[in-house]
Amino acid sequence: MDISFDKVSYTYQPNTPFEHRALDEVSFKINSGAYVAVIGHTGSGKSTLIQHLNGLLQPTSGEVKVGEYHLKANEKNKQLRNLREQVGVVFQYPEHQLFEETVAKDIAFGPQNFGVPQEEIHRRTREAVKATQIHEDLLERSPFDLSGGQMRRVAISGVLAMDPRVLVLDEPTAGLDPNGQKEIMQMFHRLHKDKQLTTILVTHSMEDALAYADHIVILNQGEVYMEGAPLEIFKQQQALEDVQLDVPEVIQFVTKVREQLGVELEYTGQSIAELAKELTRIVKGDRVYE
Amino acid sequence: MGNTQIEFRNVSFRYQEDMPWVLKDVSFTINNNEWVAMIGHNGSGKSTIAKLMNGLLFPQEGEILVDGQQVTASSVWDIRRKVGMVFQNPDNQFVGTTVRDDVAFGMENHGMARDLMLKRITESLEAVGMNGYERHEPHRLSGGQKQRVAIASVLAVSPQYIILDEATAMLDPKGRKEIMETIREVQSARDLSLVTITHDLLEVTQADRVIVMNGGEIWMEGTPRELFRKKEQLIEIGLDTPFVSKLAEELKGAGLPLTREPLNHQELLEELWTFHSTR
Amino acid sequence: MSNSMIIGQYIPGDSFVHRLDPRSKIAIIFFFVIIVFFANSVMSYGLLALFAIGSAATSRIPLTYIMKGLKPVWFLVIFTFLLHLIVTKQGEVLVSILGWEIYEEGLIQGAAISLRFFLLIMVTSLLTFTTTPIEITDAIEELLGPLKKVNFPVHELALMMSISLRFIPTLMQETEKISKAQASRGVDFRTGSFKDRVKAVIPLLVPLFVSAFKRAEELAMAMEARGYQGGEGRTKLRELHLGKSDVYLYIMFILLVIGLFLTRS
Numbered sequence: 001m002d003i004s005f006d007k008v009s010y011t012y013q014p015n016t017p018f019e020h021r022a023l024d025e026v027s028f029k030i031n032s033g034a035y036v037a038v039i040g041h042t043g044s045g046k047s048t049l050i051q052h053l054n055g056l057l058q059p060t061s062g063e064v065k066v067g068e069y070h071l072k073a074n075e076k077n078k079q080l081r082n083l084r085e086q087v088g089v090v091f092q093y094p095e096h097q098l099f100e101e102t103v104a105k106d107i108a109f110g111p112q113n114f115g116v117p118q119e120e121i122h123r124r125t126r127e128a129v130k131a132t133q134i135h136e137d138l139l140e141r142s143p144f145d146l147s148g149g150q151m152r153r154v155a156i157s158g159v160l161a162m163d164p165r166v167l168v169l170d171e172p173t174a175g176l177d178p179n180g181q182k183e184i185m186q187m188f189h190r191l192h193k194d195k196q197l198t199t200i201l202v203t204h205s206m207e208d209a210l211a212y213a214d215h216i217v218i219l220n221q222g223e224v225y226m227e228g229a230p231l232e233i234f235k236q237q238q239a240l241e242d243v244q245l246d247v248p249e250v251i252q253f254v255t256k257v258r259e260q261l262g263v264e265l266e267y268t269g270q271s272i273a274e275l276a277k278e279l280t281r282i283v284k285g286d287r288v289y290e
Numbered sequence: 291m292g293n294t295q296i297e298f299r300n301v302s303f304r305y306q307e308d309m310p311w312v313l314k315d316v317s318f319t320i321n322n323n324e325w326v327a328m329i330g331h332n333g334s335g336k337s338t339i340a341k342l343m344n345g346l347l348f349p350q351e352g353e354i355l356v357d358g359q360q361v362t363a364s365s366v367w368d369i370r371r372k373v374g375m376v377f378q379n380p381d382n383q384f385v386g387t388t389v390r391d392d393v394a395f396g397m398e399n400h401g402m403a404r405d406l407m408l409k410r411i412t413e414s415l416e417a418v419g420m421n422g423y424e425r426h427e428p429h430r431l432s433g434g435q436k437q438r439v440a441i442a443s444v445l446a447v448s449p450q451y452i453i454l455d456e457a458t459a460m461l462d463p464k465g466r467k468e469i470m471e472t473i474r475e476v477q478s479a480r481d482l483s484l485v486t487i488t489h490d491l492l493e494v495t496q497a498d499r500v501i502v503m504n505g506g507e508i509w510m511e512g513t514p515r516e517l518f519r520k521k522e523q524l525i526e527i528g529l530d531t532p533f534v535s536k537l538a539e540e541l542k543g544a545g546l547p548l549t550r551e552p553l554n555h556q557e558l559l560e561e562l563w564t565f566h567s568t569r
Numbered sequence: 570m571s572n573s574m575i576i577g578q579y580i581p582g583d584s585f586v587h588r589l590d591p592r593s594k595i596a597i598i599f600f601f602v603i604i605v606f607f608a609n610s611v612m613s614y615g616l617l618a619l620f621a622i623g624s625a626a627t628s629r630i631p632l633t634y635i636m637k638g639l640k641p642v643w644f645l646v647i648f649t650f651l652l653h654l655i656v657t658k659q660g661e662v663l664v665s666i667l668g669w670e671i672y673e674e675g676l677i678q679g680a681a682i683s684l685r686f687f688l689l690i691m692v693t694s695l696l697t698f699t700t701t702p703i704e705i706t707d708a709i710e711e712l713l714g715p716l717k718k719v720n721f722p723v724h725e726l727a728l729m730m731s732i733s734l735r736f737i738p739t740l741m742q743e744t745e746k747i748s749k750a751q752a753s754r755g756v757d758f759r760t761g762s763f764k765d766r767v768k769a770v771i772p773l774l775v776p777l778f779v780s781a782f783k784r785a786e787e788l789a790m791a792m793e794a795r796g797y798q799g800g801e802g803r804t805k806l807r808e809l810h811l812g813k814s815d816v817y818l819y820i821m822f823i824l825l826v827i828g829l830f831l832t833r834s
Binding site for chain 3: 344375379399400411
Binding site: 147244 | 331333432433459460463465489528530536537541545562563
């Protein structure tokens with residue numbers, strides 16, 4: 001589904017001393033099937049932004065379009081239910097939303113609310129736990145008996161079982177160990193490709209943004225600060241540092257090599273092995289030619 | 291000269307009798323003024339070690355000595371004054387309704403005089419760069435700020451040892467940086483030992499020594515440099531290595547004989563520079 | 570947003586009333602509640618109203634806030650007023666509307682009761698406007714101090730209150746977060762039959778309880794790690810001081826009591 005934000009502003013508690021403008025005329029477009037990373041500091045407006053994607057919040061002004069659904073200020077959208085079925089949101093620490101007696105029931109909760117038939121729910125549950133690598137033996141266990149990592153996977157399965165077209169991920173790996181982080185990110189990437197989802201990833205990890213996203217939106221104090229393809233964005237190290245954001249470590253290193261060794265080296269998406277070969281050629285090659 | 295160290299002697303621990311051992315015959319020493327990082331994947335037993343160090347748990351076998359004094363139910367209150375702890379969740383360890391109340395909480399427990407408390411609140415908040423926030427309520431602070439307050443609260447009772455049990459795990463990169471800077475400053479300014487339990491590889495590179503836990507046992511003990519030389523084995527036990535180590539490995543494979551295991555960008559750049567300039 | 574959350578109704582300030590020792594405020598309100606019931610003449614009510622309005626004025630709390638505080642009880646006040654108006658059948662008949670006769674005494678009693686209500690609510694809300702919840706907790710701990718002798722867990726009670734206060738904003742944020750997560754999974758908290766709505770609350774309550782227990786467990790451990798072992802041998806950072814302002818308050822109040830008994834009919 002195509003998504004667009006057109007001059008969207010959102011103000012918390014308007015007309016009170018606590019008035020706070022979280023989004024300020026934010027405009028951007030996301031094409032159907034894109035994998036977009038939204039980056040920004042705590043308080044930059046990221047979480048306000050994603051709550052517009054499934055109508056948890058309604059813009060104070062401007063318009064949000066998600067496929068055929070339109071969200072406008074002061075205009076009730078009667079199709080919120082349908083919108084929420086199409087846009088699955090994995091919130092931060094999603095394991096906090098588990099509540100059912102068994103894993104299976106919790107996964108079925110979303111689709112049930114949207115009136116999906118039992119048969120179909122079963123099918124989707126099996127598919128979801130397969131994707132998140134939860135053993136089927138766990139389906140009849142209480143989610144509260146599982147480890148933190150397993151609970152996270154159950155919660156994610158619950159969102160996947162809604163069979164959404166758009167997947168919104170709010171720091172889905174927060175608090176996991178490095179291995180778990182990698183597994184979860186790879187899983188979402190696989191799903192993104194296999195199901196042709198539109199994926200929106202809110203993250204602090206520049207490494208993940210570089211590895212998975214094909215478009216990056218950087219928010220700062222409620223405004224779109226930068227937008228573009230990852231490699232383009234990360235070329236602008238200074239602009240990022242101005243808002244206290246880093247570039248991925250590999251790019252930091254390549255820049256240092258270029259500056260301190262005075263050689264031609266550009267990061268164009270090389271793997272570490274490719275980079276090593278290139279570096280070796282550069283430092284040894286000089287000797288050959290001179 | 292008294293013993294100023296934490297010593298684990300053949301410690302084994304399990305939560306219940308019918309449950310498997312979480313720690314198996316673990317022995318190590320944390321020396322005076324040392325920074326030790328403890329890593330291992332989830333369930334390797336590293337958090338249990340933290341809790342054993344200040345008597346939140348007691349071992350079934352072996353003994354734990356803090357400055358030569360055994361950690362037992364009767365010595366635990368003395369031990370806790372020497373061994374401060376910062377936990378993972380910034381919210382669930384903030385007891386006071388304001389920053390200064392929270393910093394005071396530990397001191398109140400140890401029955402310190404009010405004048406001393408006021409002095410220490412100022413000092414320790416300054417040490418973590420949170421002066422000026424005395425009257426702030428916790429919900430007006432960021433995660434990183436709350437963790438700095440937690441460190442200040444521990445510093446206020448001036449312990450010998452500070453354990454950070456995944457204290458940066460729930461923070462964003464900015465908060466993480468804040469905490470690491472704070473810790474570094476505190477450790478260099480004061481006479482204390484640090485134990486950081488972490489997943490963050492950059493944290494590990496800054497420590498003096500690393501203890502790697504795997505399956506309830508010490509898998510390796512050594513300097514960060516020694517550790518990252520064992521890339522393949524680390525991956526086998528579910529741990530990763532930093533970018534610099536990975537690149538160094540590939541460089542060696544591509545035919546650059548690096549002289550030492552680089553720990554950070556600068557060290558690797560220096561190596562590359564040597565090759566580049568020796569023509 | 571999280572920054573704007575206020576617990577209770579405290580409005581920061583540095584007025585005479587703000588600076589008063591919370592113990593004095595609680596004690597005076599306690600006695601004010603008692604003497605309100607001794608008023609029985611226009612003059613005596615006038616004196617009480619003067620005291621309440623005077624306090625409100627010195628507190629520099631905007632009148633609109635105080636009026637807002639009265640909002641939830643308007644209904645109660647009008648109800649009791651009407652009740653007295655209808656039930657009391659003494660004195661002269663003032664008017665008679667649609668067969669209802671309204672007596673003079675009914676009007677007077679109704680007005681008196683309503684006024685009492687207003688005065689009580691005004692002074693108690695002044696307390697919550699000018700005193701932080703934690704000050705109130707401290708004051709209660711001090712005022713209940715003597716009960717320690719009969720093994721009443723005063724310290725524990727106060728600690729419990731202060732920890733609750735500390736965690737109210739946290740739990741409110743959590744409630745919002747979970748309800749949004751469940752709304753995204755298709756729960757509708759707003760529409761549907763009563764039964765549907767009760768059912769919709771379960772996916773909210775269960776996670777809240779689970780997380781509250783987890784927090785409690787972790788908090789207990791953190792407190793223990795920081796050397797908490799009960800009230801015994803504990804010192805306190807927070808101290809309450811009786812100051813000059815408190816002396817003025819007590820003098821004013823004694824004058825009020827004397828005035829009240831002189832003007833009683």
